[in-house]
Amino acid sequence: MKGSESLLTTARTCGVEICFANPGTTEMPLVEAFDVIPGIRTVLALAEGVVTGAADGYARMTGTPAMTLLHLGPGLANGIANLHNARRAHTPVLTVVGEHASWHQAADAPLASDIESLARPVSGWVGRTSSAAAAAEEFVAARQAALRDRLPATLIAAADHMWGEGGVPADVPAAPRPPEVDSQRVDEVAKLFAEGRGKVGLLLGGDALTAEGIRDAARVAAAAGGEVLVERSPARVERGPGIPVVRGIPYFPEDVLDALDGFAHLVLVGTRTPVSFFGYQGMPSVPVPKGTRVHVLAERGEDAAGALRALVEATGSSAVEPPDGERPEPTAPEGPLSASALAAAIVLTQPDNAIVVNEGVSASAAYPAAAVSAPPHTELTNTGGAIGMGLPAATGAALACPDRPVIAFQADGSAAYTAQALWTHAREGLDVTTVLCANSRYRILQAELRRAGITEPGPAAAGMTGLDDPALDWTALARGFGVPATRATTGEELVAALRRAHAEPGPHLVEAVL
Amino acid sequence: MKGSESLLTTARTCGVEICFANPGTTEMPLVEAFDVIPGIRTVLALAEGVVTGAADGYARMTGTPAMTLLHLGPGLANGIANLHNARRAHTPVLTVVGEHASWHQAADAPLASDIESLARPVSGWVGRTSSAAAAAEEFVAARQAALRDRLPATLIAAADHMWGEGGVPADVPAAPRPPEVDSQRVDEVAKLFAEGRGKVGLLLGGDALTAEGIRDAARVAAAAGGEVLVERSPARVERGPGIPVVRGIPYFPEDVLDALDGFAHLVLVGTRTPVSFFGYQGMPSVPVPKGTRVHVLAERGEDAAGALRALVEATGSSAVEPPDGERPEPTAPEGPLSASALAAAIVLTQPDNAIVVNEGVSASAAYPAAAVSAPPHTELTNTGGAIGMGLPAATGAALACPDRPVIAFQADGSAAYTAQALWTHAREGLDVTTVLCANSRYRILQAELRRAGITEPGPAAAGMTGLDDPALDWTALARGFGVPATRATTGEELVAALRRAHAEPGPHLVEAVL
Known part of the structure; x- marks a missing residue:
């Protein structure tokens, strides 16, 4: 058996x-070898950012890592931005980077480079195959690390270790489970509620954001006082009737300070202390009010949902039914499009159990608030700020959950980085409806210029933040990649276009012109 | 003066x-700051691979480095593949990566990552700003290193060092010049010719590939015996009447061995010993015949053209006019398109002094041989094997030489990585004619499968090397990015389309369907 065949046999045993x-x-x-050892579906993408973003979206939905196959250092490099997002999402990814044959590496061939140096910033584990015989075991080491660390792992596989005979499928140990939270920490948090010394916030992130996790947290808050908050840019959050409505942490640090104003205690559950997305003059790096003490119930990577269940018990909240929150009827947007009209149109037309991949800072910020009126759904967001994750993550989510419709709520500036994902939507016949917010600018950058006091940008600043000369024709781009597309300029048109797209199988793109 | 303003003032003094x-x-x-300190043209791209590839193409044509501006680790990562090509092309690039404010770095904000680790594999020099006052000097250090090493240099500029007051423009020392070659080495090579102990090959690369360098080498070969060869994948080569026709080193190692068969001596001039692009079973890493001794006239980075001039003197060849080589009339291709028909159509319609950016392994391999019949032109090729350099490098070449038409001879698989460059072609009104070879496959990979004995690829292998399901519609993609486009399926159509494209200003794309 070749090294490649032992590796794929073992990957299959790992559940890949x-x-x-x-x-x-x-x-x-x-x-x-994928033809010799069948059982692992292979999905081609035109660019590596699609590959890694899809692996992120896939594992966010399934909890089990996908494999990615990338070409030497430059191929890995093209995938790094979305591996960065996967790292910030705490998504396990099993990246295999093909490397020159071991005996050819000293020749410093044109494509040779320091792959480890590229991989380390986005990988919890980086290793190399050492032989055809050991390759499968080395793959298992990558897999165990990825699941233990909840991070991408990168195995650099030399071509001769793959084509060479002598491969041996490896035993696969049980998948590492997130460690349970010590009961002492649960008791300490319970005491915060019992003592009643000021308002307590439960800030949920990561694994705490399951439907049950949010309900448990809301139960505690309802029974013992306090409020449930959701971290900024969660990897995955469940929403819908029966899942209590909770507030999210905003983007700008002054807004975070406002949102946390009045909390005596902030309890982290599967997340970390809020940090400002960027450093701003006169603003703190950690926008937590001076009077707010931060406590940890569950670190990221620990069993946050289990910790919340334990907290329900410790606070005697199990009999409490958390309030569901207000859910106004969704309203139909009318007239010219705006960010809120876009969100309203999506919510109004959203099928049950959709997966909404929300990538945008300015255009899609209105969605989470509007989505309280939506049917049950899962939202995935950009965790690491490396833009261009939306269309790829939608690819992976659609392949992970073929029975669930996927909505890619996508800013145009971000979409331009990895628009190649549309081709994979077409190729695989994925039920992804892309709502492309065409505001023809990097709106967040123009907002940053205003924050810096530049109200009238000069030609250079205007030229580096505007996308309107020429405006991208997203319907032409989508068709070029094989995805049917239409354009909408009013709320009415957008609702009609989304209804049509949801009614038909396969991918669609609706360019919503703002 | 702000740190940013001192940096740009100094960049201007550096000739950026x-x-x-x-x-x-x-x-x-x-x-x-670009609006406060005018004089440096800013060119926006939709993706970072376009940014870095354009900087590579620009400096290959001007010899002076462009600046690039990238966003934190993920932005840099997206640009690494084309920085890798720039590194292999020995192109100086001045990359400035914006970093979080120095006091915000400890917060590990979402976009934070180890930027140095990402930058090092593609940079000869990596540094950080230390203050607003020192930033301009640190930029000069990057510039001196980039010119000395002929490699990309990466300066990581903290936001507060840029917005902070106290910037001081720096003095700019003279640009480092390539070191001259020791006369002893020239004499040793001259002796090889004089002794007449077997055939001598002069293998030219890098700076030896100017018109004068090629002529000087051909003079020596004509007077003293021997042959001039050109390295595989040169960064830049001049071609046209009056520049002797020379053979290139082929791609596969068995063909390299054939090409070098019979040479007793191989003299490297601005290049290195040929290495196999990949390691193949049973093939050497260094495909140089056993009987061929390798000598160095000029290392990469040394003054190769000067060394050739000295060799002309040392061999007494200065009075010799080198043979021009055979230049058959270009022929008009007829009927269905093939790789050679494509090359013929380009050569037949090529305007004087065009810059031909040739990215493709299979589709554009026929061009260099056909191009002996073309009018004077410069060819740029993919030096590092990281595909997706063609359209970006064409962007940079067109901005470097606004009076010269640019032809991007572009494989479809490679084009898909950085198709976003077409938008910058449209935005800047560049005279770039893209000839898009649409064979709807990674043909080189299918060739590799055949080399490995897979004559009938299974569904996985076929699926990971084919691009025909769905076929990309390159005319739609081009229009989506704002570039007028047509499709050609015969030689006649292609010639007509190219004539039209060359006659009109601004960018065009012709999809040549193979």
């Missing part, structure tokens, strides 16, 4: 069901 | 005329 790929010559031994 | 940019919030202080 899918491999997102953009291979080159050094990956050909693995490409061939 | 252009900055390719895809900025984010941490770069806003620099974005603003």
